[in-house]
Amino acid sequence: MCSVGDAFNIEIQALDAKWYKCGDCKNEFRCVSVKTKLECPSCHSSNVSKQYKE
Numbered sequence: 001m002c003s004v005g006d007a008f009n010i011e012i013q014a015l016d017a018k019w020y021k022c023g024d025c026k027n028e029f030r031c032v033s034v035k036t037k038l039e040c041p042s043c044h045s046s047n048v049s050k051q052y053k054e
């Protein structure tokens with residue numbers, strides 16, 4: 001889960017969320033395409049890459 005805010009988390013359920021993977025801790029998480037900087041919710045690294053899976 002993306003941890004960008006309480007209300008935002010709820011909206012993610014209905015939006016077109018994509019999978020991302022952290023290059024540092026290998027954490028995989030779902031997040032919608034963001035306008036702001038994308039961060040790993042686990043280690044807060046910005047070293048994340050987009051994944052394509054269901």
Ligand SMILES: [Zn+2]
Nearest residue numbers: 022025040043
């Ligand atoms: Zn991470």
